[in-house]
Amino acid sequence: MPTDTAHTDGPAHTDPPGAPPDGRTLETSALVARLGDVSQWDLEVIDSTQITPSMRRIRCTAPGLAQLSYQPGQDVMLTVPTPAGPSFRRRYTIRSFDPDVPAIAIDVVLHGDGPAAAWAASVQPGGHIEAIGPRGKITVDPHADWHLFAGDDSALPASLAMAASLPEPDRAIVILEVDGADDQQRTYATDARELPVHWVHRSGEGPESGVHLVAALAAVPLPSGRGHAYLAGELGVVAAMRRALLERGMAAEQISAKPYWRAGRANAAHGEPERP
Ligand SMILES: Cc1cc2nc3c(=O)[nH]c(=O)nc-3n(C[C@H](O)[C@H](O)[C@H](O)COP(=O)(O)OP(=O)(O)OC[C@H]3O[C@@H](n4cnc5c(N)ncnc54)[C@H](O)[C@@H]3O)c2cc1C
Structure with missing residues (x-):
């Protein structure tokens, strides 16, 4: 049964993993330790393609990425750089994974605002970004008809x-x-x-x-x-x-x-x- 109770639409709200109680963002190594079953990658962009007017597909590789094990629906948490000030974490679903390259693809909505959308619109092959994953608890319910x-x-x-x-x-x-x-x-x-x-x-x-x-x-x-x-x-x-x-x-x-x-x-x- 997939559950993601911290993220469902119910009244209770608990801080999502990765958020210390005071609202700051944990250092990556501390976050990886806290989350447990995740890896950290230095992703390198292989290519970036405009697949529809509003969506950019970005394929990335990294040393060790061939070992990635994930469930469809899970995501990676990117540490998105900003021109000035602190980086932000943003989450993007793993659209596909090719272990032979190895490469993951993420599809990013170019909604016109925000550090992640700006990064996706401008990043070139050879660009690097830090990622943690796989994240996410919502995967296919094996018991559903x-x-x-x-x-x-x-x-x-x-x-x-x-x-x-x-x-x-x-x-x-x-x-x-x-x-x-x-x-x-x-x-x-x-x-x-x-x-x-x-x-x-x-x-x-x-x-x-x-x-x-x-x-x-x-x-x-x-x-x-x-x-x-x-x-x-x-x-x-x-x-x-x-x-x-x-x-x-x-x-x-x-x-x-x-x-x-x-x-x-x-x-x-x-x-x-x-x-x-
Ligand atoms: C688990 C998870 C998986 C996700 N997977 C994907 C994915 O595969 N592809 C994807 O594109 N997004 C995905 N998202 C959503 C994405 O992380 C958010 O849209 C995020 O806000 C984008 O960051 P930003 O820095 O571009 O904008 P922010 O700095 O967060 O927001 C800046 C402004 O843009 C607006 N905005 C943010 N997102 C959108 C949007 N989609 N459309 C219109 N306006 C928007 C905000 O309301 C705000 O006004 C996922 C989110 C989660 C939590």
């Missing part, structure tokens, strides 16, 4: 990586919101068939609205049996999506809801959105 993935652009990497890893990827319910058709991605499952994604278009509206995503969740037919939903994106939208599924009769433990960012507020230095 069906799986539903929903979220905005920032949720594409996790949703598509997790859905493609299912024994029957064609049966995944995937609802993803992007601005328009140009931001849709080809979504190959492992057997090279495309995943059946229900694309929702914002058509110029901000991703913090979420109204189309919530409407799609309210309307999508839910199969019989015990399902599991994986929700990610803007904090308020994730809460609204979760409510929509609870209203449809899903139990709280069938929903893994993870706020990835918060409208109008930079994520905290440890990489998580601050709670209201």
Whole structure:
């Protein structure tokens, strides 16, 4: 059963790993020691490609990266440099891993603001960045009869990586919101068939609205049996999506809801959105 209780949409909030009680960011070595089952890499960018107008794919290698063991849906925590002042930690889902290179790919939304988006927009092959991983507790529930993935652009990497890893990827319910058709991605499952994604278009509206995503969740037919939903994106939208599924009769433990960012507020230095 995947749980990520520190990050679900419930009322309780505990500091995420990596955040000392006073809000500072731990030194990397102290954070690695505290987290336990993670590694630290000096990632080197191999290439950086504009895969859609809003998304940049960055592939990185590192000594020892071939040993990476992770579950689809897990992420790496980057220490993002800033031109002046302290670095910030930001989290990005491992979109894919090729142990032969070895290389991981991350897909970064170019949302126009923030140190991580600026880094992704400008980094060149040969650039280096520190990373810790794998992070994240939300992975595919092996006991579920069906799986539903929903979220905005920032949720594409996790949703598509997790859905493609299912024994029957064609049966995944995937609802993803992007601005328009140009931001849709080809979504190959492992057997090279495309995943059946229900694309929702914002058509110029901000991703913090979420109204189309919530409407799609309210309307999508839910199969019989015990399902599991994986929700990610803007904090308020994730809460609204979760409510929509609870209203449809899903139990709280069938929903893994993870706020990835918060409208109008930079994520905290440890990489998580601050709670209201
Ligand atoms: C576990 C986890 C996995 C994640 N995986 C991915 C991933 O694979 N790909 C990905 O792109 N993001 C992913 N995110 C989200 C990403 O970490 C945040 O969007 C982060 O805020 C980006 O940092 P920044 O420095 O660019 O912006 P920040 O400094 O955090 O924010 C600056 C401003 O930009 C706004 N903003 C931040 N993110 C977005 C956005 N996506 N769209 C519109 N406005 C935004 C904020 O509201 C703020 O006003 C993930 C987050 C978590 C917690």
